[in-house]
Amino acid sequence: MQQVDFKLSRNALGRLVMTTADGVVHDGVVPVRAFPIAAPDDGVGLVSADGRELAWLPRLDTLPAPVREMIEAELASREFMPEIRRIRSVSTYATPSTWEVETDRGLTSLVLRGEEDIRRLAGSTLLISDSHGIHYLVRNLASLDKGSRKILDRFL
Template identity: 55%
Template sequence: MSTHMTTPAMDFTLTRDAFGHLSLTDAAGERHDHVQVVRAFPIAAPDEGISVLSAEGHELAWITHLNQTDPATRQLLNETLAARDFMPVLKRLKAVSSFATPSTWDVDTDRGPTRFVLRGEENIRRLPDEMLMIADEHGIQYLIRHLPALDAHSRKLLDRFL
């Protein structure tokens, strides 16, 4: 079974096969299987700068903004990007096992409570607009959208690592 999505403002067609793989058919009718969809700026501008890459990593198509696509293609792209860009938003720090690293953090995220290990302070990156990115020992990245918006207890725990 194939889901056929045509993008009127674009010169390509995206399809998803029964196994969930994406294919792109370009304006010349050439089909590219197992394409990947990636955001250029996943945090700062998630709806802008979307690249469709071949299985070999070559850019096949560039989407300046998701609103340039029809609703069905936009939904297909959003579903694909959501699966690729798994980035829980950290809402609250409940506890930290130690103020030395590695340490185990108990946190609440937008996807529920979880626990992860922070290997070192270098795994906490400051981003523009008072955002933070924290990478756990498995490479999962947790986003703090606005540091001042965290509750006082969370900020106190986090300040020990910044």
């Protein structure tokens, strides 16, 4: 269990407040993942409202439960990245095109502006940005069904 030399709490507005060992209070602290997709539990910084790093946490799972739960709740409230499980259809193979997809959060449609909005990350992971700036994750290209992979191949 990693020892922490600070305390976390929430203010009346629900924002994180960090109190350091020497009694300095930082209001509006924000947790930031260093590797949000490749290693989401490795390397989380606690950043002040003005962007300064206040603490570095090598691993979330080594933190005391109350601190870890508070940080995970804050991260979950800020991060929105649906994971695509299946591509049901696309309006056209030219861009822009409207995609009907099944995600871990339900059915939705997205508009792909151009092929450059599909980025390969580590291994067979893809990040797809739609016209509204929402990022969709394909964690493992090989885990998609054959039809979904065929559609993606036409855009890659």
